[in-house]
Amino acid sequence: MKKQGVAMLPERRAIGEQTSVIDEARHWPVRLQKNKIIFHPGEYGDIVYRIKKGCVRLQVDGVGGERQIVAFLFPGELFGCLPGRRSTAAEAVTIVDAEAYSIASLIELNERKHGVAQPLIDAESELEASLAQLIANIVHFPASERLLWFCRWLPCKIKERDVSGFTEFPMSYRDIGDYLGLNAETVSRGLKELESRGLITRRGRKAFILRGEESEDCDATGCATTTKRSSLVPQS
Amino acid sequence: MKKQGVAMLPERRAIGEQTSVIDEARHWPVRLQKNKIIFHPGEYGDIVYRIKKGCVRLQVDGVGGERQIVAFLFPGELFGCLPGRRSTAAEAVTIVDAEAYSIASLIELNERKHGVAQPLIDAESELEASLAQLIANIVHFPASERLLWFCRWLPCKIKERDVSGFTEFPMSYRDIGDYLGLNAETVSRGLKELESRGLITRRGRKAFILRGEESEDCDATGCATTTKRSSLVPQS
DNA sequence: CGCTATGTTGACTAACATCAATCGTCGTGG
DNA sequence: CCACGACGATTGATGTTAGTCAACATAGCG
Numbered sequence: 145m146k147k148q149g150v151a152m153l154p155e156r157r158a159i160g161e162q163t164s165v166i167d168e169a170r171h172w173p174v175r176l177q178k179n180k181i182i183f184h185p186g187e188y189g190d191i192v193y194r195i196k197k198g199c200v201r202l203q204v205d206g207v208g209g210e211r212q213i214v215a216f217l218f219p220g221e222l223f224g225c226l227p228g229r230r231s232t233a234a235e236a237v238t239i240v241d242a243e244a245y246s247i248a249s250l251i252e253l254n255e256r257k258h259g260v261a262q263p264l265i266d267a268e269s270e271l272e273a274s275l276a277q278l279i280a281n282i283v284h285f286p287a288s289e290r291l292l293w294f295c296r297w298l299p300c301k302i303k304e305r306d307v308s309g310f311t312e313f314p315m316s317y318r319d320i321g322d323y324l325g326l327n328a329e330t331v332s333r334g335l336k337e338l339e340s341r342g343l344i345t346r347r348g349r350k351a352f353i354l355r356g357e358e359s360e361d362c363d364a365t366g367c368a369t370t371t372k373r374s375s376l377v378p379q380s
Numbered sequence: 381m382k383k384q385g386v387a388m389l390p391e392r393r394a395i396g397e398q399t400s401v402i403d404e405a406r407h408w409p410v411r412l413q414k415n416k417i418i419f420h421p422g423e424y425g426d427i428v429y430r431i432k433k434g435c436v437r438l439q440v441d442g443v444g445g446e447r448q449i450v451a452f453l454f455p456g457e458l459f460g461c462l463p464g465r466r467s468t469a470a471e472a473v474t475i476v477d478a479e480a481y482s483i484a485s486l487i488e489l490n491e492r493k494h495g496v497a498q499p500l501i502d503a504e505s506e507l508e509a510s511l512a513q514l515i516a517n518i519v520h521f522p523a524s525e526r527l528l529w530f531c532r533w534l535p536c537k538i539k540e541r542d543v544s545g546f547t548e549f550p551m552s553y554r555d556i557g558d559y560l561g562l563n564a565e566t567v568s569r570g571l572k573e574l575e576s577r578g579l580i581t582r583r584g585r586k587a588f589i590l591r592g593e594e595s596e597d598c599d600a601t602g603c604a605t606t607t608k609r610s611s612l613v614p615q616s
Numbered sequence: 617c618g619c620t621a622t623g624t625t626g627a628c629t630a631a632c633a634t635c636a637a638t639c640g641t642c643g644t645g646g
Numbered sequence: 647c648c649a650c651g652a653c654g655a656t657t658g659a660t661g662t663t664a665g666t667c668a669a670c671a672t673a674g675c676g
Contacts, residue, residue, distance in 0.1 A: 185509070204512040212516035226501050231509035255491070265462050268504055273421070273467035275511040276440040280448035282519065283561040287664065317623065325519040330664060332624055349623065349673085523632070553655065566632060568656055585640090585655065 159220040159303060161196065165260055170249035174242050182224075182234035189230045190247045192264065195219050198240030199314040202232040202271075203322070213323040214275055216315065218301040223271075225264035227251075237315045282325040288341075290324040291334040295344055295352060310351040317349075397432065398456065401496055406485035410478050418460075418470040425466045426483045428500065431455050434476030435550040438468040438507075439558070449559040450511055452551065454537040459507075461500035463487075473551045518561040524577075526560040527570040531580055531588060546587040553585075 174193070176182060183189050185204055193200075195217055202215040202223065214232055217223050223234060227247045254260040281290055299311045313320065317331040326334070335352070338344045344352045410429070412418060419425050421440055429436075431453055438451040438459065450468055453459050459470060463483045490496040517526055535547045549556065553567040562570070571588070574580045580588045 202512075204516050206516045206520045208520065210516075210520050212512065212519060214512045214515055226505045226508075228501060228505055231505050232512050265464060268508070269462045269464055269467050272462075272504070272508065272511070273440075275508070275515070276438075276448065276450045276468050279450060279511070279515055279518065279561075280440050280442045280446075282515065283448060284442045284444065284446050286662095316621090325515075327665065328623070329625085329666085333664090336624085522630095552653095563633065564655070565634085565657085569632095572656085 159218075162220065164194065164263060165257075166192075166194075166245055166250060166253075166263060168257070169245050169253045169260070171243050171245040174244050176236040176240040176242065178236060178239055180236045180240075182236065183230050185230050185233050187230050188228070189224055190227060192222055192224050192245045192247055192250065193234075194222050194243045194245070196241040196243060198242075199237040200240055200242075201235055201237050201315070201319065201323075203235065204232050211322045212325075213319060214278065215271060216301070216319075216323065219303075222263060222267040225267050237319065278323075287324075287326050287330050288334045288337045290326065291320075291331065292338055292343060294320065294324060295338065295354060299354070308347075308353070310347055310353045312351045400430065400499060401493075402428075402430075402481055402486060402489075402499060404493070405481050405489045405496070407479050407481040410480050412472040412476040412478065414472055414475055416472045416476075418472065419466050421466050421469050423466050424464070425460055426463060428458055428460050428481045428483055428486065429470075430458050430479045430481070432477040432479060434478075435473040436476055436478075437471055437473050437551070437555065437559075439471065440468050447558045448561075449555060450514065451507060452537070452555075452559065455539075458499060458503040461503050473555065514559075523560075523562050523566050524570045524573045526562065527556075527567065528574055528579060530556065530560060531574065531590060535590065544583075544589070546583050546589045548587045 173196075176198075182193070182200065197219055200217040200223060201213045202217065203211055203213045205211055216237070224230065250260060250264070281293055285293065298313070299305075302311055302314070305311065317328040320326075321328050321331045324331070335344070335346065339346050343355055345355060346352045409432075412434070418429070418436065433455055436453040436459060437449045438453065439447055439449045441447055452473065460466065486496060486500070517529055521529065534549070535541075538547055538550070541547065553564040556562075557564050557567045560567070571580070571582065575582050578591055580590055582588045
C-alpha cells in the first residue's frame with residue numbers, strides 16, 4: 145500500500161518493489177547476509193518471504209553432507225508459503241532484501257478478503273513444476289545441455305542487464321553444479337563448450353549472453369511456466 | 381462415512397477406507413483403469429483425489445518423450461491439492477479406487493470449518509520434500525543404493541503383506557527406472573546385486589523382502605517424513 | 617600484498633546407457 | 647489344453663560421459 149505521492153506507472157517499478165495483495169497482512173522488511181541460513185528443513189515455520197533484491201537458494205542435504213540445490217529464487221518470488229514443517233532449507237546466495245509476512249496474519253486476512261492465498265498457492269505450484277522439470281533435465285540431459293537450459297532460464301529471472309545485455313551469475317559454479325547435478329569442474333568445462341559452440345558469449349567468468357536467440361519468451365519447457373489465474377479461490 | 385452396522389475399531393480399517401475431515405465436502409468415488417491418465421500437466425484442475433486402493437504415479441515428459449516419474453502415491457494419500465494448473469501429469473499404475481473431491485466445495489467448507497485445508501497443505505509439503513529428496517538421491521547415489529532406498533521406502537507405503545511378509549512392486553521395472561533415473565536393465569542388475577549382497581530376498585520378479593532390518597520406522601532420510609501437526613491454520 | 621575462495625585444465629577411471637539377443641510370463645483364442 | 651503373441655525382464659558386450667584427483671591460475675578481500 146506504500147504509494148508514491150504522485151501516481152506513477154507501476155510497470156516502471158522494479159520487480160521487487162511491486163506491491164501485492166498480500167501487503168495488507170502484517171509484514172516487515174528483512175536483510176540477509178550472504179550465505180545466511182533463513183530456515184532449516186524440518187523446522188516449523190510461520191513466515192512467508194517475498195524477495196525484493198538478491199537471490200535465495202532452496203536446498204536439502206544428503207546423507208554424506210553433499211548438497212542438492214532444488215531452486216534458485218529471485219526478486220518478486222515467494223518462498224516458505226506452506227505453513228508447517230519446512231520441506232527444504234533456504235539460504236541467501238547474495239545479500240538479500242526481502243519482505244517477511246506472518247502466515248497467521250495472511251490466513252486471517254484471507255478470511256476477510258478472498259484471493260489473498262492465491263499467490264502463495266501459485267508459488268508452490270511453480271516450485272513443484274520446476275522441481276519436476278529439474279529432475280527430468282538432470283536425468284536426461286548431458287552436462288552441456290543442462291547448462292544451456294540454465295543459461296536460458298536465468299535471464300528470464302534476472303531482469304537486470306547492463307548496457308551490453310549480459311546476464312551475471314549471482315551464484316558460484318559450485319552452486320550451479322549443486323543445482324544441475326554436476327561438479328564445479330564440469331560446469332567450467334560445459335560453459336567453455338557452450339562458448340566454443342557459439343551458443344553463449346562470456347565476459348569474464350560471471351557474465352554471459354545467449355547467442356542466436358534474442359527472444360524474451362520464457363514459455364518453453366526450459367523456464368517454469370507461470371501458473372496463470374486460477375479462479376477457484378473466489379476473488380472478492 | 382460408510383460404517384459397518386456394528387461399531388468397529390477404526391484402526392482395523394484399511395488405510396484407504398479411513399474417513400477424513402474433508403469428507404464433509406462434496407465427493408464421489410472413481411475407479412481408474414491401469415494406465416488411465418487422470419490429468420495432464422498444464423491442465424486446469426479443480427478436483428482433489430484421495431486414493432483408496434491401488435497406486436498412482438505423478439510424472440512429467442521430457443522434450444524427447446522420455447518420462448520422468450516424480451512420485452508414486454498409495455492408499456490414504458491425496459494428490460491434485462493445489463487449485464490451478466496441474467504441475468505434473470497423474471496416471472494410474474494399477475487399477476485405482478479413489479475418492480474425488482471438488483476443490484470449490486473444499487474451499488467453501490474450509491470457511492465454515494477451519495483445518496479442512498490442512499491435509500491438502502500437508503500433502504503438498506510432503507510432495508515437495510520427497511521431490512527434493514529424490515533429486516538428491518538420484519544425483520548422489522549409485523544405482524544399487526537408489527534401489528535399496530526405494531526398497532526401504534516402498535514397504536512403508538504398501539502396508540499389505542502376505543503371510544511371509546514380502547512386498548510386491550505394483551509397478552514395472554521401467555516405472556521404477558523412470559523414477560530413479562535408471563533404465564530397466566540397470567534396475568534388473570541392481571536388484572540382482574542387492575540380492576547377492578544379502579540385502580533383499582526376492583520371490584519371483586515382483587516381490588521382495590528386506591534382510592537385516594525388521595524395523596517399521598520410516599523416519600530416516602529415506603522415507604519422506606510425515607508433516608506433523610501445524611497449527612497455523614486454526615483448528616475449530 | 618598476501619591469503620583464501622573460486623575457477624581451470626589435464627589424466628584417469630568407474631558407472632551407467634545403449635544395443636542386441638534371449639528368456640519368461642501372462643493373457644487370448646483356437 | 648495348448649499355441650501363439652506381446653510385453654516385460656534378463657544377460658552380455660561395448661562405448662561414452664562425467665566424477666575424481668591433482669596441480670595450477672585468478673580474483674576478491676582483508
